[in-house]
Amino acid sequence: MGNSYFLGTSIPIFLSLLFLCDFVNGLGVNWGTMASHRLPPKTVVQMLKDNGIKKVKLFDADSTTMNALAGSDIEVMVSIPNDQLLAMNSYKRAKEWVRRNVTRYSFNGGVNIKYVAMGNEPFLTTYNGSFINITFPALQNIQNALNEAGVGDSIKATVPSNADVYNSQKNNPVPSAGRFRHDISGLMTQIVEFLARNGAPLTINIYPFLSLYGNDDFPFNYAFFDGGNPIVDNGIQYTNVFDANFDTLVSALRAIGHGDMTIIVGEVGWPTDGDKNANIANAKRFYNGLMPRLAANTGTPLLPGYLEVYLFGLLDEDVKSIAPGNFERHWGIYRYDGQPKFPMDLSGQNQNRYLIAAQNVEYLPQKWCVFNPKANDLSKLADNINYACTLSDCTALGYGSSCNNLDANGNTSYAFNIYYQVQNQNGMACNFQGLAMETTQNPSQGACSFIIQIDSSTSFVGPPVTRMIIFAVFTFLLLLSRTRIP
Ligand SMILES: *[C@@H]1O[C@H](CO)[C@@H](O)[C@H](O)[C@H]1NC(C)=O
Ligand SMILES: *[C@@H]1O[C@H](CO)[C@@H](O)[C@H](O)[C@H]1NC(C)=O
Ligand SMILES: *[C@@H]1O[C@H](CO)[C@@H](O)[C@H](O)[C@H]1NC(C)=O
Ligand SMILES: *[C@@H]1O[C@H](CO)[C@@H](O)[C@H](O)[C@H]1NC(C)=O
Numbered sequence: 001m002g003n004s005y006f007l008g009t010s011i012p013i014f015l016s017l018l019f020l021c022d023f024v025n026g027l028g029v030n031w032g033t034m035a036s037h038r039l040p041p042k043t044v045v046q047m048l049k050d051n052g053i054k055k056v057k058l059f060d061a062d063s064t065t066m067n068a069l070a071g072s073d074i075e076v077m078v079s080i081p082n083d084q085l086l087a088m089n090s091y092k093r094a095k096e097w098v099r100r101n102v103t104r105y106s107f108n109g110g111v112n113i114k115y116v117a118m119g120n121e122p123f124l125t126t127y128n129g130s131f132i133n134i135t136f137p138a139l140q141n142i143q144n145a146l147n148e149a150g151v152g153d154s155i156k157a158t159v160p161s162n163a164d165v166y167n168s169q170k171n172n173p174v175p176s177a178g179r180f181r182h183d184i185s186g187l188m189t190q191i192v193e194f195l196a197r198n199g200a201p202l203t204i205n206i207y208p209f210l211s212l213y214g215n216d217d218f219p220f221n222y223a224f225f226d227g228g229n230p231i232v233d234n235g236i237q238y239t240n241v242f243d244a245n246f247d248t249l250v251s252a253l254r255a256i257g258h259g260d261m262t263i264i265v266g267e268v269g270w271p272t273d274g275d276k277n278a279n280i281a282n283a284k285r286f287y288n289g290l291m292p293r294l295a296a297n298t299g300t301p302l303l304p305g306y307l308e309v310y311l312f313g314l315l316d317e318d319v320k321s322i323a324p325g326n327f328e329r330h331w332g333i334y335r336y337d338g339q340p341k342f343p344m345d346l347s348g349q350n351q352n353r354y355l356i357a358a359q360n361v362e363y364l365p366q367k368w369c370v371f372n373p374k375a376n377d378l379s380k381l382a383d384n385i386n387y388a389c390t391l392s393d394c395t396a397l398g399y400g401s402s403c404n405n406l407d408a409n410g411n412t413s414y415a416f417n418i419y420y421q422v423q424n425q426n427g428m429a430c431n432f433q434g435l436a437m438e439t440t441q442n443p444s445q446g447a448c449s450f451i452i453q454i455d456s457s458t459s460f461v462g463p464p465v466t467r468m469i470i471f472a473v474f475t476f477l478l479l480l481s482r483t484r485i486p
Helices: 002-021 041-050 063-069 091-101 135-148 182-197 208-212 241-255 280-295 326-330 381-390 408-422 464-484
Strands: 027-031 055-058 075-080 112-118 156-158 160-162 202-205 231-233 236-238 263-268 308-311 368-371 436-439
Touching: 041 063, 055 112, 055 308, 063 075, 091 135, 112 135, 135 156, 135 182, 160 263, 182 202, 202 241, 208 241, 236 241, 241 263, 368 408, 381 408, 408 436
Parallel strands: 027 055, 027 308, 055 075, 075 112, 112 156, 160 202, 202 263, 263 308
Antiparallel strands: 231 236, 368 436
16 A cells, blocks of 8 residues: 555656656757857857757758767767759769768767758759759768768768748648649659668758748738647648648658658747847747647647757857848847847746856957947948948848837947947947947847857957967967977
């Protein structure tokens, strides 16, 4: 009796403790590096560890990043950028790539590489077919090279594709009508068959935000997970576009006889600036819907269960192309400097807590560059703003963005400051033909943040003069100490 009473209460407590400490299953993050000032890779890896994030997707195989990941046990998807896919059509080059960027790290304490991504959304319609003929040969060569190197059982090549590689019929827009896009259906079938033969997953990026972006007819709530108007398809209720989109892919796979293919969601997320729908409140709502579903292994109606998902993205990237829209530079769950933007609970329980920030980040001094109200010749103002914004990130000034409410002087100051910060607060970068001045008073207003950049002089850009002086002094001391020894 005593024993069974003990067991009867402790097991549920034990289980709930387990659940409480649990981390969303299969969760990874995309770590992009299109930033003017990057956090040191070791700082980022420590941040991943501090938050219990065990999977990361990279957009290249940069050796500094890889060395920082070595010994961490974090599972890594490395990538071959689109512009290197053609080179990988040579098997010799593919073997060389695998040797330099994969097997080189296969040692005890090395990097836990799980996947090699072939390009990034190479079949996107906006690329006009540029990569259509070269991606599949590259995929075959890399997987074959992995197999030949003896690591093919644990490391799989995959093609991260945009959700535009499949669709449902125009006159029957339901998930069950999903098929691969007409112009590439033969190619996608070949790729899926190759992936299946090698036990590799299909990787798809799904963006509910983009369904909403630029489409004012899209039902707003359907972009989130907490109750949009359901669409009924063969008796299944779809309440959000993520499920509907994912199941459109499942149907496309079933239609070619591969309904059991493993699917990875390579990118999913919500930006926080640069569009009227890109803000903290919407991002929080989106993730607060996504996380509990991942924790509970809900899956989708056609594929319930575990789902491997990589959030896009880890950090804001201020030099990312804004061709798709101003929001592109604001996808981070962290700001550019490794500060979390909003509460996010990776155990999937929506507790109101923040992710752990990057530690020991070094910033430039607390100085800003602003419009000088005493300036009297304003004729060159527009040219100077234009110059500043061409060479730095002014996307926060746009319609619906965090700094859209500034007055004309505020706009000018924002542009001058963001340029000055990109230029590492170089005094010469705060002149603008006499229109600007430096200040130690923070000009931020409400949600509009006038940032201070990271001090990356120790790791990346850095004034070369300083490094040369340090090097010269060091060499001098070294010579001095040597001459004394004998
Ligand atoms: C390895 O990856 C890096 C970074 O993506 C790339 O620049 C380099 O060309 C690759 N090495 C080979 C041998 O292809
Ligand atoms: C694709 O074609 C369009 C129209 O011809 C062109 O404007 C665009 O620059 C092309 N894009 C690429 C990536 O080649
Ligand atoms: C791809 O190959 C097909 C068939 O050989 C050819 O018609 C097409 O022009 C090629 N596309 C590109 C972008 O090279
Ligand atoms: C500030 O700049 C933004 C973006 O260029 C513009 O939409 C807005 O009208 C400007 N505001 C003023 C007061 O000039």
